[in-house]
Amino acid sequence: LSTRASGILSSVGISTSDEIYGVYDGQWKGSGEIITSTCPTTGEVLARVKTASPKELEEAVGKTREAYKVFRNTPAPLRGEILRQIREALADKRDALGALVSLEMGKIRTEGVGEVQEFVDICDYAVGLSRMMNGRVIASERPGHSILEVPNPLGVVAVLSAFNFPVAVYGWNLALSLAAGNATIWKPSPTTPLCSIAVTTIVSRVLEANGVPGAVASLITGGKETGEAIVASPDVELVSFTGSEHVGRIVGKAVQSRFGKSILELGGNNASIVMPDADLSLAVPAVFFGAVGTAGQRCTSTRRLYLHRNIATEFLERLQKLYGAVTPADPLADNTLLGPLHTRAACDTYEQAVQHLKSIDAEILTGGNRYTQPPLDVGNFVQPTIAIPKSVNPNDHIWKTETFAPILNAAIFDDFEQAIEWNNAVPQGLSSSLWTRDLRNLGTWIGPSGSDTGIVNVNVGTSGAEIGAAFGGNKSTGWGRESGGDAWKQYVRWSACTINFSDAAPLAQGVNFPA
Numbered sequence: 001l002s003t004r005a006s007g008i009l010s011s012v013g014i015s016t017s018d019e020i021y022g023v024y025d026g027q028w029k030g031s032g033e034i035i036t037s038t039c040p041t042t043g044e045v046l047a048r049v050k051t052a053s054p055k056e057l058e059e060a061v062g063k064t065r066e067a068y069k070v071f072r073n074t075p076a077p078l079r080g081e082i083l084r085q086i087r088e089a090l091a092d093k094r095d096a097l098g099a100l101v102s103l104e105m106g107k108i109r110t111e112g113v114g115e116v117q118e119f120v121d122i123c124d125y126a127v128g129l130s131r132m133m134n135g136r137v138i139a140s141e142r143p144g145h146s147i148l149e150v151p152n153p154l155g156v157v158a159v160l161s162a163f164n165f166p167v168a169v170y171g172w173n174l175a176l177s178l179a180a181g182n183a184t185i186w187k188p189s190p191t192t193p194l195c196s197i198a199v200t201t202i203v204s205r206v207l208e209a210n211g212v213p214g215a216v217a218s219l220i221t222g223g224k225e226t227g228e229a230i231v232a233s234p235d236v237e238l239v240s241f242t243g244s245e246h247v248g249r250i251v252g253k254a255v256q257s258r259f260g261k262s263i264l265e266l267g268g269n270n271a272s273i274v275m276p277d278a279d280l281s282l283a284v285p286a287v288f289f290g291a292v293g294t295a296g297q298r299c300t301s302t303r304r305l306y307l308h309r310n311i312a313t314e315f316l317e318r319l320q321k322l323y324g325a326v327t328p329a330d331p332l333a334d335n336t337l338l339g340p341l342h343t344r345a346a347c348d349t350y351e352q353a354v355q356h357l358k359s360i361d362a363e364i365l366t367g368g369n370r371y372t373q374p375p376l377d378v379g380n381f382v383q384p385t386i387a388i389p390k391s392v393n394p395n396d397h398i399w400k401t402e403t404f405a406p407i408l409n410a411a412i413f414d415d416f417e418q419a420i421e422w423n424n425a426v427p428q429g430l431s432s433s434l435w436t437r438d439l440r441n442l443g444t445w446i447g448p449s450g451s452d453t454g455i456v457n458v459n460v461g462t463s464g465a466e467i468g469a470a471f472g473g474n475k476s477t478g479w480g481r482e483s484g485g486d487a488w489k490q491y492v493r494w495s496a497c498t499i500n501f502s503d504a505a506p507l508a509q510g511v512n513f514p515a
Ligand code: NAD
Pocket: 160, 161, 162, 163, 164, 165, 187, 188, 189, 190, 222, 223, 224, 226, 227, 228, 231, 242, 243, 244, 245, 247, 248, 250, 251, 265, 266, 267, 268, 298, 299, 300, 402, 404, 430, 472, 473, 477
């Protein structure tokens, strides 16, 4: 192991021995299949992780259920106090954990640290929430009666997460789930096991120091079969799944078939629309960050760009200048803006998409190639690409599918209605962004005839959400909402309780049924 990698692993408490345990349910273990964590920048194998055997998986689910039965009786403000301590422990390790995200996932260091900050922020939010998860008292139509809506803990929440946010997505779920009194099982992406082991090490220490069973926040690493087994388990009340549309469709159906609850956070295919009155000094860098940031591997990355004819030429010239100035490099190095793709397979997907663009005679304004020369050939580096397809045919694969790589497809429009129609014409509905200074455009954009996505921004790019609002997308993005807003209400079991404190027992709606 390189000195740099072993330094980062040690700083987050991960042993640098040959094989490490990838399962935690109060104890660390793992005697199942081995998965490998590979650095996308250098190709170096960072660790071999021992995942759960089928028996260990069953045991871990059972222990999580037992832990839930203890934890559900802990008063919510005390759960909040534990979250406050988790927040402190994470903040202490913010830089080290951020570096690990950068090393294992491949995003640049400030984005890695930003992800840990997001976990810290949602813990703050959940500490407050732990004193505000209020039910309601409703006026009854019957004298001497009262109706309550009561939130209680839900049970076991399974969090299945994607490779591109190996810390924050779990954070959003863990914080709300713990505040609500649940126990959580985390099944992370098989390509980012080290981030999950580091986070679970930090969280479990806080739980244990508070006398709470560690299995309140269990970890089960593994691949597809592990995911399938967790999703199918009747011991899991809620499956919160973040990943591709393809897998989300399978998971959604599997959970529904046993009448479980699910939250689905699936792929995005996000557009920015630039109006003729837009402030280009704000819009150009924002589109650049949206399309090139995280090497195009955010669910909210900007993938489609619709430019008004009057500003299209100037916009593209200015954008190309920024593209021309960005050089891919080690994501851990200062000043790097563009790191590698996460896997070799992602480079193949990128190349196929470029090939398809060429086959439909799209103009490739910039980019289009993989880096095959040293020193970048050992990593998964590709050129960020801007393409102008000949037409905007919403049925063409290039417009309607999410390619998880830095490829931006641009088109020119003449009227705003046309641009909104294109924005809404794809199956996905995660994020969208309008650039304008005209209030009338703003009103249309956020209203009934406007954007149909879950995140509808104005003079803000498609990516980079804060935790305060509920995050998620519509249509084939899965309709899930996580993080802020009312998202917490999904992590509890609601009871409508009608209570009679009178000396009579009248029926509702005046129904008469004398016995
Ligand atoms: P993926 O769908 O390949 O994997 C996601 C998770 O599902 C992994 O943990 C994986 O092991 C597991 N899995 C695979 N097959 C399974 C099965 N049959 N049953 C149960 N679990 C299974 O996704 P990925 O490549 O890791 O992540 C990229 C995708 O995630 C992109 O589409 C991106 O847009 C999406 N994403 C969405 C959001 C959002 O909030 N909407 C956030 C981040 C990422």
